[in-house]
Amino acid sequence: MSAVIEIAGLRKTFRTLRQGRRVAVDGFDMVVEAGEVHGFLGPNGSGKTTTLRALLGLVNADEGRMSVLGTPAPEQLTQVSGRVGAIVESPQFFGNFTGRRTLRLLAVAGGVPTTRVDEVLEQVGLRDRGDDRVKGYSLGMKQRLAVASALLKNPELLILDEPANGLDPAGIREMRDLIRALAESGVTVLVSSHILAEIQLICDHVTIISQGRRVAAGRVDDVLAGHDQHEWQVRVADPERGAELLRAAGLTVTAQRDDLLVVGGAGEPEQISSTLGTEGLWVRELTPIRPDLESVFLELTGTAPAPTLPRQADGSVPSGEGPDDPMIELDVTDGRRVDA
Structure with a gap:
């Protein structure tokens, strides 16, 4: 597969309202391959x-x-803009326009056949609400309308920033199905989300960023496997005796409560069951403990290194560059007010 997005050594600094500087992105790298659903966390x-x-x-x-x-x-982005659909943060629409009229205006402005309007309304589940005014839409419906607007061009690459924001459980499932269907049709999807269980379900690869730096990247299964502690959940009638037997066999028991033990150090589950069974203590449950994306995410982002900041001669950070800086900042490059 070929890469549809490549980012290498990206660095972005903002100046805060107190005239300090903050490093928002610090030497960040990311590669998104064609045809995949890539989670950006x-x-x-x-x-x-x-x-x-x-x-x-x-x-x-x-x-x-x-x-x-x-x-x-972005220098030559206009050359491929017709092949890219994107939503970054919360979209804004005219409240008095209907969803259908909104999409028709966007289609005309973008040189897209207006026949695409009904197609994308169907795709995102808004066909029956297309003639309602946008001001009557829920947050989740507005989010679907935004996705519909990004799909108008029938893009090869779709970039979605928090597409499930405001959706109820049914809406989240519909969005998951939509992203899967798009990927199966050949569209490459880069999706960021705080709903990590959804990312684990729909994504092939993930890139995790913390404090402006990449802390993990790869196939979802590989990222999870790299944090697998190879532990087992074991239930026995006599947990105290079970823990004693397992420790004597060279295994570790990292937790013990009621009839449950958490056992580590076993190459195969048979080592646990045979150790207990030969002493007449039969296993009621033997289940591998596998890491999920949420636990790995919290582990990685909780221990990430702080971004590099300029320091004074005494080693202190200049005023205005600490963690409590306002989120509304000035773009150093042109002085525009932006939301970092």
């Missing part, structure tokens, strides 16, 4: 949205190299 303030803005030319990067569909970005 990071806690609030990690640099995730800033990265997407820089990629799309909405803010100017200080350093780094980026390309979209093999074209340098």
